[in-house]
Amino acid sequence: MNKPRHHLLSVLVENKAGVLARVASLFARRGYNIFSLAVAPTDDARFSRISIVVDVESSPLEQVIAQLDKLINVVQISELHPAEAREAELLLVTVSVDADRRAQVIQLAGVFGASVIDVGIDALTVMLAGQPTALDDFENVIASYGIVELQRTGRVALPRLGASRGTSVAGLSAVAN
Amino acid sequence: MQLTGAQALVKSLETQGVEVMFGLPGGAILPVYDPIIDSSIRHILARHEQGAGHMAEGYAHVTGRPGVAIVTSGPGATNIVTSLCDAYMDSIPIVVITGQVATAAIGTDAFQEADITGITMGVTKHNWLVTNAADIPRIVAEAFHVATTGRPGPVLVDVPKDVSLQMMEWYWPDSLDMPGYRPPSKPEPALIADAAELILAARRPVIYAGGGVIKSSGSPALARLAELTGIPVVTTLMARGALPDSHPLCLGMPGMHGNYTAVTAMQQADLLIALGSRFDDRVTGKVSAFAPHAKVIHVDIDKAEIGKVRRPEVGIVADARLATEALISALEPRTVTGELRSDRLEDWMGQLRRWQERFPLAYDSPAESEASGASGRLPLLKPQFVIETLRASTPDDTILVSGVGQHQMWASQHWRFEHPNSWVNSGGLGTMGFSVPAAIGAKVGRPDAMVWAVDGDGCFQMTAQELVTASAERIPVKVAILNNAYLGMVRQWQHMFYEERYSEVYLSADLPDYVGWAESMGCVGLKVETPEEVGPAIEKANQIDDRPVVIDFRTDSMEQVYPMVPAGASNDDIVVHPSQASRLAAS
Ligand SMILES: Cc1ncc(C[n+]2csc(CCOP(=O)(O)OP(=O)(O)O)c2C)c(N)n1
Ligand SMILES: [Mg+2]
Numbered sequence: 001m002n003k004p005r006h007h008l009l010s011v012l013v014e015n016k017a018g019v020l021a022r023v024a025s026l027f028a029r030r031g032y033n034i035f036s037l038a039v040a041p042t043d044d045a046r047f048s049r050i051s052i053v054v055d056v057e058s059s060p061l062e063q064v065i066a067q068l069d070k071l072i073n074v075v076q077i078s079e080l081h082p083a084e085a086r087e088a089e090l091l092l093v094t095v096s097v098d099a100d101r102r103a104q105v106i107q108l109a110g111v112f113g114a115s116v117i118d119v120g121i122d123a124l125t126v127m128l129a130g131q132p133t134a135l136d137d138f139e140n141v142i143a144s145y146g147i148v149e150l151q152r153t154g155r156v157a158l159p160r161l162g163a164s165r166g167t168s169v170a171g172l173s174a175v176a177n
Numbered sequence: 178m179q180l181t182g183a184q185a186l187v188k189s190l191e192t193q194g195v196e197v198m199f200g201l202p203g204g205a206i207l208p209v210y211d212p213i214i215d216s217s218i219r220h221i222l223a224r225h226e227q228g229a230g231h232m233a234e235g236y237a238h239v240t241g242r243p244g245v246a247i248v249t250s251g252p253g254a255t256n257i258v259t260s261l262c263d264a265y266m267d268s269i270p271i272v273v274i275t276g277q278v279a280t281a282a283i284g285t286d287a288f289q290e291a292d293i294t295g296i297t298m299g300v301t302k303h304n305w306l307v308t309n310a311a312d313i314p315r316i317v318a319e320a321f322h323v324a325t326t327g328r329p330g331p332v333l334v335d336v337p338k339d340v341s342l343q344m345m346e347w348y349w350p351d352s353l354d355m356p357g358y359r360p361p362s363k364p365e366p367a368l369i370a371d372a373a374e375l376i377l378a379a380r381r382p383v384i385y386a387g388g389g390v391i392k393s394s395g396s397p398a399l400a401r402l403a404e405l406t407g408i409p410v411v412t413t414l415m416a417r418g419a420l421p422d423s424h425p426l427c428l429g430m431p432g433m434h435g436n437y438t439a440v441t442a443m444q445q446a447d448l449l450i451a452l453g454s455r456f457d458d459r460v461t462g463k464v465s466a467f468a469p470h471a472k473v474i475h476v477d478i479d480k481a482e483i484g485k486v487r488r489p490e491v492g493i494v495a496d497a498r499l500a501t502e503a504l505i506s507a508l509e510p511r512t513v514t515g516e517l518r519s520d521r522l523e524d525w526m527g528q529l530r531r532w533q534e535r536f537p538l539a540y541d542s543p544a545e546s547e548a549s550g551a552s553g554r555l556p557l558l559k560p561q562f563v564i565e566t567l568r569a570s571t572p573d574d575t576i577l578v579s580g581v582g583q584h585q586m587w588a589s590q591h592w593r594f595e596h597p598n599s600w601v602n603s604g605g606l607g608t609m610g611f612s613v614p615a616a617i618g619a620k621v622g623r624p625d626a627m628v629w630a631v632d633g634d635g636c637f638q639m640t641a642q643e644l645v646t647a648s649a650e651r652i653p654v655k656v657a658i659l660n661n662a663y664l665g666m667v668r669q670w671q672h673m674f675y676e677e678r679y680s681e682v683y684l685s686a687d688l689p690d691y692v693g694w695a696e697s698m699g700c701v702g703l704k705v706e707t708p709e710e711v712g713p714a715i716e717k718a719n720q721i722d723d724r725p726v727v728i729d730f731r732t733d734s735m736e737q738v739y740p741m742v743p744a745g746a747s748n749d750d751i752v753v754h755p756s757q758a759s760r761l762a763a764s
Contacts, residue, residue: 014357017306022298029299066481072303072323075357170480 036154182310203249206276230260235618251289266605302330327360364495379448388415389453395498418594437536453497466747580636610639648699695727
């Protein structure tokens with residue numbers, strides 16, 4: 001089996017100005033490809049968590065992690081294996097609908113557990129949160145209705161309960177306070 | 178005690194033990210230059226900020242302490258980017274303070290505004306934009322800590338003008354809170370044990386010593402490890418002097434212009450013990466063909482270097498000195514078992530000695546060049562001869578600084594390096610113009626030592642104005658220009674790989690008039706055209722201790738640097754001096 005092309009890194013960083021730019025510019029100058037990236041503060045206001053899906057065809061994961069770890073503001077890096085993580089992503093999509101198709105889209109959204117969050121005369125905006133693969137499926141199906149605009153957040157993840165706490169590949173295994 | 182941010186900055190530098198800084202003022206840094214008048218710190222006024230940066234590097238190179246440079250915003254800051262990048266590539270600890278426009282003006286394209294923290298993100302180990310005067314002592318302490326620990330490197334602190342003027346209550350942090358910065362130091366014992374077994378099993382081992390040995394003060398340990406195990410050592414361009422060239426186990430420099438024995442020893446080794454070296458492309462040549470039979474032990478303080486280029490059998494993230502000492506401790510008990518008997522490497526050492534005899538560094542005598550009709554009317558000087566004479570005429574602990582080009586390679590080959598921290602050059606970035614200001618910084622750091630710069634005519638023209646700084650500040654450096662009238666190294670590539678189609682590499686030997694230029698800058702200027710004049714001119718220069726000296730050595734333009742591994746080729750395809758080419762087939 002081919003090795004997976006995408007790896008999810010969960011990167012705990014100090015919540016300081018310019019940290020995202022440091023991470024992004026590191027990826028740019030070393031030629032690493034980011035597939036998706038999501039960032040927000042953690043429950044501890046001193047830190048933010050960046051979830052990065054790395055395209056490792058551009059460079060070995062180990063090298064990406066070692067270079068990231070050199071950034072002074074990067075506190076901890078964990079690789080989350082899909083089997084040991086709970087991943088989630090959010091999708092917003094505006095679909096053009098005429099009168100007959102409106103009900104179909106609403107029904108389809110229901111099947112996927114998505115909710116309609118905005119209704120216009122000839123369009124609907126639907127939101128779906130869930131596993132990235134479920135979002136892929138929904139996106140494929142909804143595409144046939146005519147997507148006006150679509151936005152996904154990139155995935156975030158935490159280790160699965162009961163599974164090992166992800167692989168802490170660099171940095172502290174627990175953040176000291 | 179209430180201080181302005183500017184006063185706090187200068188006091189922080191004093192508290193850090195800074196004794197000298199190199200800089201050039203301007204609008205945004207003006208508030209900081211006022212307390213400099215009353216400070217114990219010596220300020221040396223450079224004539225260009227790139228020069229200030231290289232001076233700080235030269236100082237750091239020879240003292241092992243961080244060099245400090247201070248410049249204004251905008252063009253002052255961008256002018257020092259080259260020095261930062263140079264220090265980044267060669268892991269030199271420097272701290273650069275830049276002025277910045279007032280915080281309210283940031284982002285408005287204000288006069289002399291440049292996003293210097295953004296610009297230098299990729300060429301500093303870390304940088305800081307100070308937004309509050311109260312943060313200054315903490316940030317300065319962090320900056321010095323980051324620059325000097327782990328893998329050393331340059332850092333930059335950007336200080337907006339209004340922050341310099343703000344009042345703050347002075348303090349000095351007693352601890353630093355940097356949860357993301359944990360430089361490694363000690364090696365893992367289990368890995369040392371694995372490495373020791375590889376060392377005992379090896380029959381064609383080579384120690385591949387890099388700049389990390391010098392930075393970790395690991396030279397004495399390196400000598401002990403080599404002597405304990407009998408393993409020969411190559412010293413890279415950044416590690417010349419890490420083991421004295423006169424040491425019987427020192428094979429000299431490997432790489433693109435390394436000597437035949439050092440290059441070939443690595444190619445044929447069954448074990449490479451890389452200590453603080455990074456498998457740079459100038460050392461490995463074509464990576465897939467590099468040292469194909471060798472197992473690798475790789476010690477580096479930067480984890481990202483382990484496996485970046487070559488996957489080691491044993492990778493050890495640690496300070497090079499501590500790892501070397503740990504290896505010694507692990508191996509010492511094995512002397513009693515006889516596992517380290519020197520005859521285990523007899524065949525290998527015999528092979529190395531034969532290569533050294535067959536393929537010493539070689540160059541034509543002037544007579545040979547003339548006979549072959551290769552050179553012009555004068556009995557032209559051989560640059561290698563100038564360097565050998567210089568070495569023979571200067572004290573053992575002379576500090577040698579070089580620019581970038583052929584002269585740099587001749588200096589690294591033909592000088593006899595006997596001490597760590599006595600060789601200052603721009604390895605990773607290859608920055609023309611490095612040598613004059615770096616020599617000034619080195620002389621400031623080691624006023625007791627004689628400092629000679631070996632420079633190219635092209636390089637000299639990039640930063641020569643810093644000799645004005647040297648004259649004004651009475652910093653008596655000595656500069657030997659190997660004036661071949663060409664951008665010689667580029668000419669060499671055009672000679673070898675572009676069918677001698679010389680494109681934009683001619684400079685002229687007489688324009689500028691180097692002697693006149695040197696004298697106008699307050700130096701003594703000398704010109705040397707024949708071999709007989711070399712020794713006396715150097716003697717004369719050595720006597721002068723109250724001002725800088727520049728000697729314009731007119732050297733043979735046709736001279737090429739040998740050996741050479743063509744770019745991208747395997748190290749097996751090393752090109753030796755033409756006089757030795759016929760011996761290659763036989764070896
Ligand atoms: C700033 C900079 N520009 C260009 C180069 C490319 N380069 C490398 S060596 C060299 C020639 C250097 O000429 P010179 O100082 O006369 O030294 P020589 O090779 O003749 O000894 C050049 C242009 C460089 N290394 N650095
Ligand atoms: Mg030249």
